[in-house]
Amino acid sequence: MAATAGLDSGDLIEVFKALGNPARLQIMQWLKNPEAHFDEYEPIADRQSVGVCVTHIQAKAGLAQSTVSSYMSTLERAGLVRPTRVGKWTHYRRDEERLAQVAQAIGTTV
Secondary structure, eight states: OOOBTTBOHHHHHHHHHHHTSHHHHHHHHHHHSHHHHSTTSOOSSOHHHHOEEHHHHHHHHTOOHHHHHHHHHHHHHTTSEEEEEETTEEEEEEOHHHHHHHHHHHHHHO
């Protein structure tokens, strides 16, 4: 299969695997509008520029820290989120450019 928008079929498979888990899909939906979905948590840093602290994602998801860390690593490997360290905390935000590439690739290959 030819590469589309910089993504090949292997890239798309990784994206689909990452989003195939309901909790990871929910996290991606929360990260689309972090101000609305994480307003009950005091931000450690600017959510628009660095994202949401993994501890806040964990608290909202109600999952173990190790599970959330694993989920975020899966989303990162698929290129869907970008991590940023702020002090001892890791923050995550969606990679909107990559998500646009995924949408384009789906529209032209599926």
